Amino acid sequence: MTTTTEPLTFGSERLAALIAAVGEGALERERHxxxxFAVIDLIRESGLGALRIPREHGGGGASLRELFATVIALAAADVNVAHILRGHFAHVEERLRLDEVQRQRVTALALSGAIVGNASTELGSEPAGGFVWQTRLTPDGDAYRLNGKKFFTTGTLYADYAEVLASDPADATVIALVPTDRAGVTVLDDWDGFGQRATGTGTAIFAEVAVTADELLQFSPPESDAERPPLYHSGAFFQLYVTALEVGVLHALRADAVAHVHQRARSFTWAPNPSAPDDPLLQREIGEIAAAAYVGEATVLAAADALAIAYEADVDKTDPNLELAHEASLQAAAAKVVIDGLAQKAASQIFDVGGASVVRQSHLLDRHWRNIRTLASHNPTSYKAQAIGAYYTRGTKLPGSGYF
Structure with a gap:
């Protein structure tokens, strides 16, 4: 593992060069x-995974606003790569706001260049967002054994560690951080979605995996779900991250729309202007796509600011009733409701700037719609909108699940 000596910081030339390198070959990777894997190795070596680690501890010292701005830029370059890192950045964020021991552990991990993947969700009949896991952690002498199967394990195919949610013998939720190269861990590249195809969002199998006591991350789990505090912080982060990915695709849509207008050698005889870049109808389509990208980014960054306020209050123990955390969750939900619609509309509008030839597979412009539609399917918009409406009409708090 490469240890970085100079932190990668927001706004730096190094970060800009890294994002440009991620974008190189992205279209060809999609085509084939x-x-x-090589891009993720480059990210390991760059120290991007330590972007949120404080500067005084050797990291990039980025604010939450800066982290989300980076995610948007990375998603514009290659949305698959940006999505692969979601579990890692969420892991870092969660640990940084816990006790000093957890902060030291995650700092060392992030500075080492290691990447953490996600292994939470399971297929089955249990409602999504519950805390009943088929994956089990059982005592084995002074250590434990982990057995189970996870799906939607975005990023784990590329990761050094998997953050695994499981149930202990008392059915309490526990979290284990397990090396992905340990005996008994199998990560399958079997994600068959029509979008986000390279994210490794498939199956992870844990068969008699040895887990040591110091690899358990969960602090004293509650005895019942009724005692479990709402997970507004982690839920808002996870969901806002997905919305930021959509905004990155909106920026890519704008760039591709402009490029394709300039590539048009002809227009229609009845077009307002024979030059495609000077055609006011095509300019309008591009203008709407560009406006959606702008509004989307501004909305995500505003919600990131709300999450940062909740984060600081949680660290300082000044938000015991989680009012600020709930506000951050509310803003993240509202951002998704609006941006889902803008992004899906823009992904269709791009086909109005190039004529019939724009649908050719050589352009692969359908990838933007496929990726946006896949991202938007994370907790469908209708559930978000209804929950927001219930809050404003009845004062009903948002669901406190990390999946909301």
Missing amino acids: NERP
Whole structure:
């Protein structure tokens, strides 16, 4: 593992160069269904995974606003790569706001260049967002054994560690951080979605995996779900991250729309202007796509600011009733409701700037719609909108699940 000596910081030339390098070959990777293992290695070496670690501890010292701005820029370059890192940045964020021991552990991990993947969700009949896991952690002498199967394990195919949610013998939720190269861990590249195809969002199997006591991350789990505090912080972060990915695709849509207008050698005889870049109808389509990208980014960053306020209050123990955390969750939900619609509309509008030839597979412009539609399917918009409406009409708090 590469240890970085100079932190990667927001706004730096190094970060800009890294994002440009991620974008190189992204279209060809999509064309050939290629997995970005080399790009993830580049990210390890760059120290991007330590972007949120404080500067005084050797990290990039980025604010939450700066982190989300980076995610948007990375998603504009390659939305698959940006999505792969979601579990990692969420892991870092969660640990940084816990006790000093957890902060020291996650700092060392992030500075080492290691990447953490997600292994939470399971297929089955249990409602999504509950705390009943088929994956089990059982005592084995002074250590434990982990057995189970996870799906939607975005990023784990590329990761050094998997953050695994499981149930202990008392059915309490526990979290284990397990190396992905440990005996008994199998990560399958079996994600068959029509979008986000290179994210490794498939199956992870844990068969008699040895887990040591110091690899358990969960602090004293509650005895019942009724005692479990709402997970507004982690839920808002996870969901806002997905919305930021959509905004990155909006920026890519704008760039591709402009490029394709300039590539048009002809227009229609009845077009307002024979030059496609000077055609006011095509300019309007591009203008609407560009406006959606702008509004989307501004909305995500505003919600990131609300999450930062809740984060600081949680660290300082000044938000015991989680009012600020709930506000951050509310803003993240509202951002999704609006941006889902803008992004899906823009992903269709791009086909109005290039004529019939724009649908050719050589352009692969359908990838933007496929990726946006896949991202928007994370906790469908209708559930978010209804929950927001219930809050404003009845004062009903938002669901306190990390999945909301």
